[in-house]
Amino acid sequence: MSLWRQIIRGVRALTNRASSDRNVTDEVDDYVENARDAHMARGLSSTEALRAARIEIGGVTAVQEQVRQYGWENSIETILADVRYAVRRFRSNPGFTIVTVLTLAIGIGASTAIFSAVNPILFQSLPYPNANRITTISDVGSDGAPLDLTYGTYLELAQRSHSFDAMAAVNIWRPTIVGNADPERLAGERVGSNYFRVLGISPMLGRNFTSSDDVAGGPRVIILSNALWHRRFSADRRIIGRTVKLDDDSYVVIGVMPPTYENVLSPLVQIWAPLQYSAVFGPDSREWGHHLSMIARMRSGVSLSQARSELNSIARTPRTDFPRVPWASLGSGLQLRSLQDDATGGARPVLLAILGAVILVLLIACANVTNLLLASGARRQGEFAMRAALGARRGRLSQQLLTESLLLAIVGGALGMVVAEIGVRALIALSPATLPRIGAIRLDAVVFMFGLAVTTLIGLAVGVVPALRASRAEMNLGVQQASRRTTGANQFTREALVVGEVALALVLLVGAGLLLRSITDLLSVNVGFDPSHVVTMQVNESGRRFQVDSASEDSARYNFFAEALQAVQRVPGVTSAAFTSQLPLSGDFAGYGVHFEDDASTYATGSALEYSVTPSYFATMRIRLRHGRLLDAQDRDGAPRAALISESFAKNRFPHRDPIGQRFDFGPPDGQRYTIVGVVGDVKQSSLADAETNAIYVTPTQWHWVENPMSLVVRSNGNAAALVPTIRSAIRSVDRNQPIMRVVTMDDLVDKSVADRHFALILFEAFGLVALVLAAVGIYGVLSSGVTEKVREIGIRVALGASPSSILGLVLGQGMRLTVIGIVVGLGTAAVATKAITSMLFGVSRLDVVTYLAVVVALSAVAVIACSVPAWRAARLDPNTALRAE
Amino acid sequence: MQDPNTDVIQGTLDMLILKTLSLQPLHGYGIARRIEQISRGTFKVNPGSLLTALQRLERSGSLDAEWKQTENSRRAKFYSLTRAGRKQLGVETEDWTRRATAVARLLKADG
Numbered sequence: 001m002s003l004w005r006q007i008i009r010g011v012r013a014l015t016n017r018a019s020s021d022r023n024v025t026d027e028v029d030d031y032v033e034n035a036r037d038a039h040m041a042r043g044l045s046s047t048e049a050l051r052a053a054r055i056e057i058g059g060v061t062a063v064q065e066q067v068r069q070y071g072w073e074n075s076i077e078t079i080l081a082d083v084r085y086a087v088r089r090f091r092s093n094p095g096f097t098i099v100t101v102l103t104l105a106i107g108i109g110a111s112t113a114i115f116s117a118v119n120p121i122l123f124q125s126l127p128y129p130n131a132n133r134i135t136t137i138s139d140v141g142s143d144g145a146p147l148d149l150t151y152g153t154y155l156e157l158a159q160r161s162h163s164f165d166a167m168a169a170v171n172i173w174r175p176t177i178v179g180n181a182d183p184e185r186l187a188g189e190r191v192g193s194n195y196f197r198v199l200g201i202s203p204m205l206g207r208n209f210t211s212s213d214d215v216a217g218g219p220r221v222i223i224l225s226n227a228l229w230h231r232r233f234s235a236d237r238r239i240i241g242r243t244v245k246l247d248d249d250s251y252v253v254i255g256v257m258p259p260t261y262e263n264v265l266s267p268l269v270q271i272w273a274p275l276q277y278s279a280v281f282g283p284d285s286r287e288w289g290h291h292l293s294m295i296a297r298m299r300s301g302v303s304l305s306q307a308r309s310e311l312n313s314i315a316r317t318p319r320t321d322f323p324r325v326p327w328a329s330l331g332s333g334l335q336l337r338s339l340q341d342d343a344t345g346g347a348r349p350v351l352l353a354i355l356g357a358v359i360l361v362l363l364i365a366c367a368n369v370t371n372l373l374l375a376s377g378a379r380r381q382g383e384f385a386m387r388a389a390l391g392a393r394r395g396r397l398s399q400q401l402l403t404e405s406l407l408l409a410i411v412g413g414a415l416g417m418v419v420a421e422i423g424v425r426a427l428i429a430l431s432p433a434t435l436p437r438i439g440a441i442r443l444d445a446v447v448f449m450f451g452l453a454v455t456t457l458i459g460l461a462v463g464v465v466p467a468l469r470a471s472r473a474e475m476n477l478g479v480q481q482a483s484r485r486t487t488g489a490n491q492f493t494r495e496a497l498v499v500g501e502v503a504l505a506l507v508l509l510v511g512a513g514l515l516l517r518s519i520t521d522l523l524s525v526n527v528g529f530d531p532s533h534v535v536t537m538q539v540n541e542s543g544r545r546f547q548v549d550s551a552s553e554d555s556a557r558y559n560f561f562a563e564a565l566q567a568v569q570r571v572p573g574v575t576s577a578a579f580t581s582q583l584p585l586s587g588d589f590a591g592y593g594v595h596f597e598d599d600a601s602t603y604a605t606g607s608a609l610e611y612s613v614t615p616s617y618f619a620t621m622r623i624r625l626r627h628g629r630l631l632d633a634q635d636r637d638g639a640p641r642a643a644l645i646s647e648s649f650a651k652n653r654f655p656h657r658d659p660i661g662q663r664f665d666f667g668p669p670d671g672q673r674y675t676i677v678g679v680v681g682d683v684k685q686s687s688l689a690d691a692e693t694n695a696i697y698v699t700p701t702q703w704h705w706v707e708n709p710m711s712l713v714v715r716s717n718g719n720a721a722a723l724v725p726t727i728r729s730a731i732r733s734v735d736r737n738q739p740i741m742r743v744v745t746m747d748d749l750v751d752k753s754v755a756d757r758h759f760a761l762i763l764f765e766a767f768g769l770v771a772l773v774l775a776a777v778g779i780y781g782v783l784s785s786g787v788t789e790k791v792r793e794i795g796i797r798v799a800l801g802a803s804p805s806s807i808l809g810l811v812l813g814q815g816m817r818l819t820v821i822g823i824v825v826g827l828g829t830a831a832v833a834t835k836a837i838t839s840m841l842f843g844v845s846r847l848d849v850v851t852y853l854a855v856v857v858a859l860s861a862v863a864v865i866a867c868s869v870p871a872w873r874a875a876r877l878d879p880n881t882a883l884r885a886e
Numbered sequence: 887m888q889d890p891n892t893d894v895i896q897g898t899l900d901m902l903i904l905k906t907l908s909l910q911p912l913h914g915y916g917i918a919r920r921i922e923q924i925s926r927g928t929f930k931v932n933p934g935s936l937l938t939a940l941q942r943l944e945r946s947g948s949l950d951a952e953w954k955q956t957e958n959s960r961r962a963k964f965y966s967l968t969r970a971g972r973k974q975l976g977v978e979t980e981d982w983t984r985r986a987t988a989v990a991r992l993l994k995a996d997g
Binding site: 006009023030070 | 914915916918919932934935937941942945946953961963
């Protein structure tokens, strides 16, 4: 009630200022006249009575003022007055205002955008209940690298370990969905029945998998992702219990995941089915193949290191009731990682480097704003001294400064919000496919407020101090001189800030330069094939229409690929075409154990990438034959098995011998050995930066099974991408139900393989540029206000005969001195700070002299330009005007 | 010899105003005079403080104010006690009596 009254009265007073003023005047007047009447009643004359009344009341105006100050609306009045004054000042000082506001906006905007992107990946916990208890477990190869798990190992761990509440094995699954819409190949997973229990998420519709679903020959049931349910089944809630056709089989939908469920490890997966491996199996079965990943939820109270040591002690102590095969003996132990590490660990170094870069930008922005406010505070010493002399209290002056800084911060912050919004969108658009949790990136309000607060507070602190100093001790001095001269300490601070800005800008530019050189070097790496004029697409043979057993399944499959290839080769403009089971730089990666005839051990000790390729593959990709012969049409099912090996494999395995004619087992041993018939050039499979990997090429019919899907590679004599529609229809003419995916030119794949470095490079370049501009503005600002403050000194010098060129030199020299100190400091810092991006560099040392030199030259050039404007102004000063200026 | 201190005891001005107005509605000057008279000149009220206090009490709902035309056609503001004001006066009186008695007792105590 009384608060309401306060507000109403205040608003009424505000909206009707004149009437509320008159009320106060009237009441005080009435008081005075009553007093006068009382004195007259005691016999004083009218004049004497008035005098007495006035003495009694002690200053009519003072009382009026005192009464008027009551009420919250009056502090608003003062604030509004301050705001009006600040706006007037900013408008009469547009240069200062625009630069400050833009600097704030860029600093705050950029750091908010970056932090918003980095936060869910580096700092937030994953979107699962008690996510810190979720782990991934993998086998470890003899070389110490993590290896996919076998089902045998999974079973042993599930029964022997006690550190976990739930575990689930996961296999990749790529079913093709057919129906009224186009056939589509889905990203899916076959999972243990506990999969969603490990993550702690239940379906939103229907039910979870149960252990009775996950048995060999169990029911064909699926759970759909929310996105797939919306896209393919128009979010029909009656979907549960309905049948869906996948690869010619009927599956029953038993559940739909909630929209909030985010699949962190494999974001593209849209469909899940039970794993359904058999519990009893021999050593040659798929259950002993290294192809599963595994997630597990630790019991509450169990630490990562406890769980890790339990797993390793299980690995060290085999038990007879859990027989192991030689290639899954767990001899190198097991690897346990938190899900967070597993999902985001790969992106961590790049993101940390980018975070570091944006912090440098924020620091430079802070330094710049500080500098601008310092200069402006110093220029206003006279004004504040005058106001203090006229009776303004210190609190009142600070309130004015506070208002001004906050106003700058609000405008800068609002603009910064726009920058951040644009920045976040650009980041998502630019981000490489390897960036995890991209769906969780959104503008982070907390970070935004933090950036705004930091920048404002620093600016505020340094802006207020000089002005207050002026209002206090040096008040008299200030008024007497009416001077805009800064104190020595102030000037030193500003110069130090500029030095800092130059140094930080240099660090950023060196980072950008090193990344640029790395990418140039990477792209000039010999990939081992000729990517130009080649378009590729993945073709999937789905369905088993004709077959009764696996042999006829294979031949039906092979027939489809062979017919499709012939159809494509007939397309006009196609010079050659081939199928391969693995496409370089596409993310494909499949290897098998190799056991040479002359190996001492009885099982495979090495491994190699396996390429099932049609013979025309080498001509299409232009992979060089080094030795021996290529594969040809004679190398088909039934003929002696022939294989090509990669050049570096040949050098490593047979350093002093001819590899031709050597024989080996490859993949599951079946008594039929491969004979090496030729050696071909090395090809980069997983990334341009990787060392060479062992590779073996065989024809599709001489491999143990016909691989599916296969990648079609097509070389054309012109623009390969333009042929895609004709190639598609050629394949459809063979079978219209086979989905075609991942249509991409080989050139694009090469570019994409440097995507994360490119991402970092773009950001470093952008930040480097911003830093360069801010540093230039900083140098310009300090010199420019220096010239203004020294107008009198320069005037005297000119009057005494100094030439314009010597004045020019004086100012330029001052600016370049700061720049050089900044560069020296920056070089030292960069030499240390570039450690943060070492993992992203390729073919260039982090102390690369060329990069450092180029950056120093560029930075100096910009500094000279920034210095020359105020220097030029100083040199053209007319001594007459200069000496009369103050 | 010094003049006796005629300042109103800090924190009691509101109570004195409320008490004065509980007898009859008055304008600002009337309140000041009445406090002086009843206290036999012990307290002299500062007009600035008085008018500010009246504003505050009016805002907080303890007083009602009414503008009246006086006989020589001036505008005068008359204050009167509201029910909330009466209640506040009760609370403040009780509080003051309790404290004043305590002080008096302390001062009387010997040894």
